[in-house]
Amino acid sequence: GLSLRLSRVASLVGMRNCVADLGSDHAGLPIALVRQGQVNAAIAVEVVEGPLSASRHQVKDAALETRIDCRLGNGFAPIHRGEIDAVTIAGMGGKTMYAILTAAHALPHIAQNGFRVVLQPMDSAGTLRYLAKQLGWTMRADVRMVDRGVSYTCLSYDVGDNALCDEADVQEKLLRLPPFETLPVDERMTYVLGEVPLRSGCRLAHEALEQEIDERERILLA
Ligand code: SAM
Numbered sequence: 001g002l003s004l005r006l007s008r009v010a011s012l013v014g015m016r017n018c019v020a021d022l023g024s025d026h027a028g029l030p031i032a033l034v035r036q037g038q039v040n041a042a043i044a045v046e047v048v049e050g051p052l053s054a055s056r057h058q059v060k061d062a063a064l065e066t067r068i069d070c071r072l073g074n075g076f077a078p079i080h081r082g083e084i085d086a087v088t089i090a091g092m093g094g095k096t097m098y099a100i101l102t103a104a105h106a107l108p109h110i111a112q113n114g115f116r117v118v119l120q121p122m123d124s125a126g127t128l129r130y131l132a133k134q135l136g137w138t139m140r141a142d143v144r145m146v147d148r149g150v151s152y153t154c155l156s157y158d159v160g161d162n163a164l165c166d167e168a169d170v171q172e173k174l175l176r177l178p179p180f181e182t183l184p185v186d187e188r189m190t191y192v193l194g195e196v197p198l199r200s201g202c203r204l205a206h207e208a209l210e211q212e213i214d215e216r217e218r219i220l221l222a
Pocket of ligand 1: 006022023024025026045046047048051073074075089090091092096100
């Protein structure tokens with residue numbers, strides 16, 4: 001079965017037609033999404049051959065080859081225009097995710113009205129909250145959860161009516177976007193903290209704060 005962490009990520013996908021899972025490793029997430037009837041089809045993307053062949057084996061064992069395509073490539077590069085209506089990226093650093101989401105080949109997808117973005121970064125969630133805010137995405141979820149004693153941030157956004165939905169506009173915005181690291185400290189804090197500690201229960205709020213304080217110290221020292 002799926003880890004608690006990936007189950008939470010899956011729950012944030014909702015019901016979609018076709019999702020791309022970037023950095024899929026063993027394709028556990030797309031397999032679960034198809035099995036649970038949340039998506040009709042999925043594309044598991046891996047930049048490394050080893051994990052890609054692990055994905056292929058898992059998909060074959062699950063007899064889901066007709067529904068889940070496994071592709072080699074960097075981020076959105078192996079996905080065609082109009083193929084997907086959601087993306088999941090889990091278990092990697094927030095800065096890597098930022099690079100994936102802002103690459104030229106990401107634009108046809110992230111500038112699509114109705115597109116959903118689900119992220120579970122291992123760190124630097126503030127950078128991703130900043131990106132989402134700047135592109136006008138609607139926040140669906142910003143949650144902390146604990147799996148085997150480790151706490152994780154899960155983010156979910158809709159590219160909706162208030163978002164930049166034109167590729168050229170998104171490209172223009174990204175070109176002019178000041179890097180997160182150059183923002184005034186106070187502004188960075190608001191993104192680093194997010195809405196989480198104010199809203200969630202005690203224990204999670206406490207853990208979230210501890211982790212975020214580590215990030216704050218890094219910000220202050222930078
Ligand atoms: N998503 C799974 C999870 O959350 O359990 C696997 C996480 S694993 C730690 C990260 C995977 O992302 C690795 O298999 C790595 O090869 C892949 N990866 C890293 N950068 C990538 C990129 N730019 N495009 C596609 N895959 C990438």
